[in-house]
Amino acid sequence: MKTINYFLFIGAVSMAIACGPGTNDSGENATNRTEVKENQQETIQSETKMADKSANAVLSAANGSEVSGMATFTQTAEGKVKLVLSVNNLTPGTHAVHLHENGDCSAEDASSAGGHWNPTEDAHGKRGENDFHAGDIDNLTVGEDGIGSLVMVVDGWSIGDGQDSDILNKAVIIHADADDFTSQPSGAAGSRVACGVIQEKV
Incomplete structure (x- = not known):
């Protein structure tokens, strides 16, 4: 019996040494995995929320024109x-076509929209080439039927974040003439024939 007890004692000690006090990090790993998963979910939710942001501007006539239209903005x-x-x-x-600094189309000539939106105080130019205003967009080509469309994906704009890049409460202005992308301060684009205030879709 003593011999059996002795071997049982030795076995127990061996198991204790083999297992030892150690550190069980399974709980820590589980916590880390949970934190990573939560961070991933937050990132996905943030990107989805950002991508869901959108705004539009209903364009109305200015300076006696009969122009109408719509501009929609969607955050990617x-x-x-x-x-x-x-x-x-x-x-x-x-x-x-430009974005102007004031979301105000109340004046008959749309002068209430102010000048080009230009928070960085750069020179006027063509977007993506040298200096340009945040509100510089491009020229719109209109057919003989009086219909025109323009699609652009713009880097450097945002919707509703309150930063200098935020396009909300700016005005979309269409001019009578083309932008030469050179003349200061607005490309010699002529009078304003349409204006619309950018407002976030709810």
Whole structure:
């Protein structure tokens, strides 16, 4: 019996040494995995929320024109903003499109919209080439039927974040003439023939 007890004692000691006090990190690993999963979910939710942000501007006539139209803005998951612009009753040819600093189209000539949106105080130019205003967009080509459309994905804009890049409460302005992308301060684009205030979709 003593011999059996002795071997049982030795076995128990051996198991204790083999197992030892050790450190069980299974709980820590589980916690880490949970934190990683939560962070991933937060990132996905944040990107989804950002991508869901959208705004539009209903364009109305200015300076006696008969222009109407709509500009829609959608935040992409990459942090850019997609602009889709469509207009009607605009004279055939090429017309400058800009964002102006004030979301105010109350003046008959749309002068209440102020100058180009330019928080960085850069020179006017063509977007993506040298200096340009945050509100510089492009020229819109209109057919003989008076209908025109423009689609752009713009880096450097945001929707509703309150930063200098935020396009909300700015005005979309369509001009009578084309932007030459050179003349200061607004590309010699002529009078304002349409105006719309950018407002977030709810």
